Amino acid sequence: MITCRTATELHTRAAEGALTRVETVRYRGHMALCGPCQRYRAQLGLTQGVLRCLPEETPPDALLDRLAEVVDEVGPAR
Numbered sequence: 001m002i003t004c005r006t007a008t009e010l011h012t013r014a015a016e017g018a019l020t021r022v023e024t025v026r027y028r029g030h031m032a033l034c035g036p037c038q039r040y041r042a043q044l045g046l047t048q049g050v051l052r053c054l055p056e057e058t059p060p061d062a063l064l065d066r067l068a069e070v071v072d073e074v075g076p077a078r
Ligand SMILES: [Zn+2]
Pocket: 003, 004, 005, 007, 030, 034, 035, 036, 037, 076
């Protein structure tokens, strides 16, 4: 099984459908069994959704800082 660090590195490419077959099997296997990575991926999706709703101008620093804190809190523990 791949590590949480590797799974984290594959999140973006997995979302883009850019993984090889072997990477896909390993990634999905890890994601099916790892609660921290499932929460991390969900949090990333939420963060991306929030960012898509923001206006084109640069978000306030306070918002970016808070988003970074939330992502850090939910990130993989291993
Ligand atoms: Zn994991």
